Amino acid sequence: MAKPKVAFYWCASCGGCEEAVVDLNEDILKVTDAVDIVLWPVALDFRRKDVEALSDGEIAVSFINGAVRTEEQEEMVKLLREKSGLVVAFGSCAHLGGIPGLGNFCTRETIFQTAYKETPSTENPEGTVPQEKTDIGIGVLTLPELYNTVKTLNQTIPVDYYLPGCPPPPDLIMNAINAILTGQLPDKGTVLAPNKAQCDTCPRADTKPEKLSMAEIKRPWEIKIDPEKCFLVQGLICLGPATRSGCGETCIRANMPCRGCFGPIDGVIDQGARALSAIASILGLEGEEKMTEEDSQKLIDQIADPAGTFYRFSLPSSLLTRKRMEYTGG
Amino acid sequence: MKKITIDPITRLEGHGKIEIFLNDDGDVDRAYLQIPELRGFEEFCIGRPAEEMPRITTMICGVCPTAHHMASTKTLDDLWKVEPTSTAKKIRRLMYNAFTAEDHILHFFFLGGPDFIVGPTAPAAERNILGVIGKVGLEAGGKVIEMRKRLRNVLRIIGGKPVHPSMGLPGGVSKAISEEERKEIIEAGKYAVDFCQFALSAFDDIVLKNKDYVDLIVGDVFKHRTYYMGLVDENNKVNFYDGMIRVVDPNGKEFAKFRPQEYLDHVREHVEPWSYMKFCYLKNVGWKGFTDGEDSGIYRVAPLARLNASDGMATPLAQEAYEKMYATLGGKPVHNTLAFHWARLIEALCASERVVELSHDPELTSPDTVNLPTETPREGIGVVEAPRGTLFHHYQTDERGILTKVNLIVATTNNMAPIAMSVEKAAKSLIHKGEVSDGLLNMVEMAFRAYDPCMACGTHTLPGQMPLEVLIRDYQGNELRRLSRNLREF
Amino acid sequence: MCKAYEISGHLAANNKMWDNLKLKGIMMDNGFEPKIVGICCNWCSYAGADLAGVSRFQYPSNIKIIRVMCSGRVDPTFILKAIEAGADGVLITGCHPGDCHYIAGNYKAARRIPLLKKMLSQFGIESERIRLEWVSASEGARFAEVVTDFTKTVKELGPGPFRKQQ
Numbered sequence: 003m004a005k006p007k008v009a010f011y012w013c014a015s016c017g018g019c020e021e022a023v024v025d026l027n028e029d030i031l032k033v034t035d036a037v038d039i040v041l042w043p044v045a046l047d048f049r050r051k052d053v054e055a056l057s058d059g060e061i062a063v064s065f066i067n068g069a070v071r072t073e074e075q076e077e078m079v080k081l082l083r084e085k086s087g088l089v090v091a092f093g094s095c096a097h098l099g100g101i102p103g104l105g106n107f108c109t110r111e112t113i114f115q116t117a118y119k120e121t122p123s124t125e126n127p128e129g130t131v132p133q134e135k136t137d138i139g140i141g142v143l144t145l146p147e148l149y150n151t152v153k154t155l156n157q158t159i160p161v162d163y164y165l166p167g168c169p170p171p172p173d174l175i176m177n178a179i180n181a182i183l184t185g186q187l188p189d190k191g192t193v194l195a196p197n198k199a200q201c202d203t204c205p206r207a208d209t210k211p212e213k214l215s216m217a218e219i220k221r222p223w224e225i226k227i228d229p230e231k232c233f234l235v236q237g238l239i240c241l242g243p244a245t246r247s248g249c250g251e252t253c254i255r256a257n258m259p260c261r262g263c264f265g266p267i268d269g270v271i272d273q274g275a276r277a278l279s280a281i282a283s284i285l286g287l288e289g290e291e292k293m294t295e296e297d298s299q300k301l302i303d304q305i306a307d308p309a310g311t312f313y314r315f316s317l318p319s320s321l322l323t324r325k326r327m328e329y330t331g332g
Numbered sequence: 333m334k335k336i337t338i339d340p341i342t343r344l345e346g347h348g349k350i351e352i353f354l355n356d357d358g359d360v361d362r363a364y365l366q367i368p369e370l371r372g373f374e375e376f377c378i379g380r381p382a383e384e385m386p387r388i389t390t391m392i393c394g395v396c397p398t399a400h401h402m403a404s405t406k407t408l409d410d411l412w413k414v415e416p417t418s419t420a421k422k423i424r425r426l427m428y429n430a431f432t433a434e435d436h437i438l439h440f441f442f443l444g445g446p447d448f449i450v451g452p453t454a455p456a457a458e459r460n461i462l463g464v465i466g467k468v469g470l471e472a473g474g475k476v477i478e479m480r481k482r483l484r485n486v487l488r489i490i491g492g493k494p495v496h497p498s499m500g501l502p503g504g505v506s507k508a509i510s511e512e513e514r515k516e517i518i519e520a521g522k523y524a525v526d527f528c529q530f531a532l533s534a535f536d537d538i539v540l541k542n543k544d545y546v547d548l549i550v551g552d553v554f555k556h557r558t559y560y561m562g563l564v565d566e567n568n569k570v571n572f573y574d575g576m577i578r579v580v581d582p583n584g585k586e587f588a589k590f591r592p593q594e595y596l597d598h599v600r601e602h603v604e605p606w607s608y609m610k611f612c613y614l615k616n617v618g619w620k621g622f623t624d625g626e627d628s629g630i631y632r633v634a635p636l637a638r639l640n641a642s643d644g645m646a647t648p649l650a651q652e653a654y655e656k657m658y659a660t661l662g663g664k665p666v667h668n669t670l671a672f673h674w675a676r677l678i679e680a681l682c683a684s685e686r687v688v689e690l691s692h693d694p695e696l697t698s699p700d701t702v703n704l705p706t707e708t709p710r711e712g713i714g715v716v717e718a719p720r721g722t723l724f725h726h727y728q729t730d731e732r733g734i735l736t737k738v739n740l741i742v743a744t745t746n747n748m749a750p751i752a753m754s755v756e757k758a759a760k761s762l763i764h765k766g767e768v769s770d771g772l773l774n775m776v777e778m779a780f781r782a783y784d785p786c787m788a789c790g791t792h793t794l795p796g797q798m799p800l801e802v803l804i805r806d807y808q809g810n811e812l813r814r815l816s817r818n819l820r821e822f
Numbered sequence: 823m824c825k826a827y828e829i830s831g832h833l834a835a836n837n838k839m840w841d842n843l844k845l846k847g848i849m850m851d852n853g854f855e856p857k858i859v860g861i862c863c864n865w866c867s868y869a870g871a872d873l874a875g876v877s878r879f880q881y882p883s884n885i886k887i888i889r890v891m892c893s894g895r896v897d898p899t900f901i902l903k904a905i906e907a908g909a910d911g912v913l914i915t916g917c918h919p920g921d922c923h924y925i926a927g928n929y930k931a932a933r934r935i936p937l938l939k940k941m942l943s944q945f946g947i948e949s950e951r952i953r954l955e956w957v958s959a960s961e962g963a964r965f966a967e968v969v970t971d972f973t974k975t976v977k978e979l980g981p982g983p984f985r986k987q988q
């Protein structure tokens with residue numbers, strides 16, 4: 003029997019998801035034994051026309067990492083969708099938008115303004131900014147257009163499964179590959195990680211009281227962080243209550259609070275709203291009946307950057323998707 | 333008139349492309365290396381709390397996240413004017429050296445090294461890690477994987493995950509190291525030292541004893557007389573984590589030595605309309621276009637540049653190797669781009685020796701890992717030597733530590749102009765009268781591999797991973813020939 | 823009074839209900855008439871709204887009311903969903919402090935809504951588009967006043983961020 007064909011592809015990504023595949027170490031050989039990798043730009047020679055030449059659905063599964071930011075990326079993932087039986091969004095960027103998704107707080111213009119004109123080491127008296135077309139006298143050089151808005155993979159093409167994490171951990175990657183190889187797949191649309199909140203599996207969960215009240219918000223540099231106590235108990239914002247488990251609580255074990263890269267659990271539409279709600283509920287809970295409007299405003303002001311904190315990894319996938327550009331009706 | 337355009341490196345991915353324009357005689361007029369992507373970290377980090385930066389800027393690059401994490405953490409020290417505890421400094425240094433050794437070895441064996449070990453003229457299909465294993469033996473191949481695994485375990489112990497660590501705080505680190513973990517780290521360090529020595533002796537046997545290879549290293553195609561930059565310690569020895577920035581001129585004379593906080597007096601970035609990536613140069617020499625020599629402000633960074641900019645290595649075995657390299661290549665500075673590979677191995681050895689040295693320190697397991705800041709934050713600058721060169725982070729904040737300005741100069745930006753020059757030089761030496769030699773791709777790819785450019789930092793290509801597609805067109809735009817090859821196969 | 827919708831299942835996920843509200847739409851020729859979503863607690867202000875209707879207190883018809891069991895049940899997701907569905911403003915009403923049927927639901931709302939407003943301003947959305955008010959079952963007149971005033975505020979702000987069909 004012919005081995006199933008597998009493709010790996012990346013859009014706006016950092017390369018960490020590729021490293022995560024290399025970090026399978028010996029297991030990578032098991033994978034290459036069982037499947038036929040037809041596309042892996044970091045490792046194998048490929049041309050778009052090779053992919054075009056495949057018949058529709060010929061690729062058993064495409065793993066796509068990175069957010070979608072340029073027209074080229076969009077075209078390529080659309081092509082892969084046609085040619086693939088299954089598409090798996092691999093990593094936070096493809097799943098939720100990830101860190102590059104924070105670009106949705108800005109516009110192309112402000113990004114250019116900062117990068118090419120305002121940064122103090124830039125010497126640019128003529129105010130040059132990169133152009134989609136530059137006539138250099140002997141010819142024309144072109145650059146792809148950057149979209150204003152960073153998109154997740156499922157905002158671009160239909161996605162069958164999601165492998166969460168920045169980057170996804172090796173055990174979940176191997177589970178996913180095995181599930182695909184043996185055909186033991188859950189329903190379409192499933193996130194291939196446990197459907198539990200981080201708090202349910204956290205080694206610190208026992209230190210989190212039933213009725214938890216945060217008297218004030220602390221920043222991680224303001225206190226000596228206790229390596230055993232729930233971060234919320236210590237006044238530090240942890241996205242554990244609004245985040246899916248399955249990473250092995252890696253950041254928490256390094257004594258730093260979760261920032262939510264695994265995204266929400268099933269049924270939660272907007273991870274940031276869920277996190278906001280969870281934090282607001284326990285903020286000043288003790289004595290809430292006596293709290294004045296000013297008191298609660300003071301507590302709220304201690305959260306310096308709610309949007310960037312609650313949507314650290316999920317801004318493009320949020321209900322609002324981005325900061326409003328000047329009102330244009332949509 | 334015949335116009336030949338050498339059109340892009342897999343245009344579709346937006347991962348980088350080269351365009352070469354010929355003049356009327358069919359010789360190369362200009363070559364352009366374009367970087368087609370920008371993610372805007374400097375803009376979208378504004379408004380974030382500064383202490384989150386070590387966990388945001390790591391995502392600039394999944395290949396060198398530790399470099400960004402560390403540069404960012406040091407910037408926080410400077411921002412809050414807080415000195416890390418002695419234990420914290422040791423933990424950070426230890427992690428940083430483990431990372432440097434791991435990264436260098438990976439890229440030597442998987443990426444750049446195959447050119448030499450398997451041979452520059454071997455078929456592309458063999459110039460990969462499998463070819464290397466064929467040449468040095470299966471056991472050694474297994475060792476490469478084992479060393480990577482062990483050193484990445486050190487990164488996991490200290491930072492949480494090997495890709496995108498999370499432990500950096502102003503004034504220290506979040507987590508202490510246990511005695512058991514320390515023992516594991518010692519073993520990893522020893523393994524790495526042995527392995528790097530083996531790698532250098534393999535380089536000796538396979539490369540240095542082969543006259544053809546040596547001729548290639550010292551030949552003119554890849555030579556550029558430029559300035560060099562790198563971090564040095566108080567004895568002017570190479571340091572990856574901390575120190576003063578030293579710049580030497582093309583004759584090897586010290587041109588400048590300054591604190592990271594003074595970088596704006598020395599470094600500038602130039603903008604071209606045809607690339608999203610900027611080009612660094614020395615402010616006090618000036619931007620003179622893509623040209624080398626004393627009068628051009630273009631400088632180089634990364635392994636060879638660091639060795640050129642220093643007076644030696646701080647560890648004994650690496651110092652020996654350093655002396656040997658300069659004795660073999662005719663003294664300092666060495667301008668030959670291919671010598672970057674050799675320098676990379678010497679640095680890997682140095683970093684591994686450091687891991688052993690630091691992991692023997694009992695203070696490493698002290699629980700005293702952080703000093704809490706007390707000052708009001710305003711502005712901070714942090715610099716480390718990333719495997720691919722000097723990395724600058726510079727933040728300004730309001731009095732609450734919320735970012736108001738961010739400037740990042742990533743390692744590869746420093747080398748961007750030299751890489752573009754190397755590409756052009758290779759093109760010029762291989763394209764004549766409209767005839768494109770098959771060797772072109774070889775040479776262009778070797779130039780890339782030597783720098784090990786991390787396009788992920790500016791785009792998202794794994795270091796040096798540049799699938800090349802060269803399209804040759806006549807003046808009507810008809811395709812005449814197509815050559816293609818991937819730069820990396822493993 | 824205008825039609826009220828009850829939450830069934832997950833309010834934010836109930837796309838049919840949001841479609842029925844017909845919040846999106848190109849602006850009329852006769853100027854801008856804001857569309858406002860009111861999320862009202864069943865025990866107090868929903869009754870207040872009812873009373874306003876029965877007592878014929880006049881208030882603008884711009885508001886579409888959704889009934890929830892308690893202001894403490896107002897998940898910030900509902901409000902985001904309302905904005906995304908095209909609302910120009912969202913009014914949340916609950917029982918006066920001390921009067922919540924579930925004891926502390928309104929205290930939670932009193933922290934969630936201001937935090938959400940702060941966050942929305944980071945999205946370039948005016949925080950005045952969201953308002954939290956306490957209105958009891960007997961305050962029909964007050965309910966009418968609140969709606970009138972809020973409608974005026976939103977009208978001044980102009981069309982909401984998701985007004986037009988995308």
Ligand code: SF4
Nearest residue numbers: 015018093094095168
């Ligand atoms: S999910 Fe994380 S590791 Fe993967 S590409 Fe995005 S930033 Fe990199």
Ligand code: SF4
Nearest residue numbers: 201204232233240242
């Ligand atoms: S809030 Fe964070 S630290 Fe606390 S139990 Fe949940 S995941 Fe663990």
Ligand code: SF4
Nearest residue numbers: 249253260261262263
């Ligand atoms: S602890 Fe949170 S932020 Fe860290 S890896 Fe796990 S899900 Fe991601």
Ligand code: FES
Nearest residue numbers: 892916917922923
């Ligand atoms: S029951 Fe009305 S606010 Fe809780």
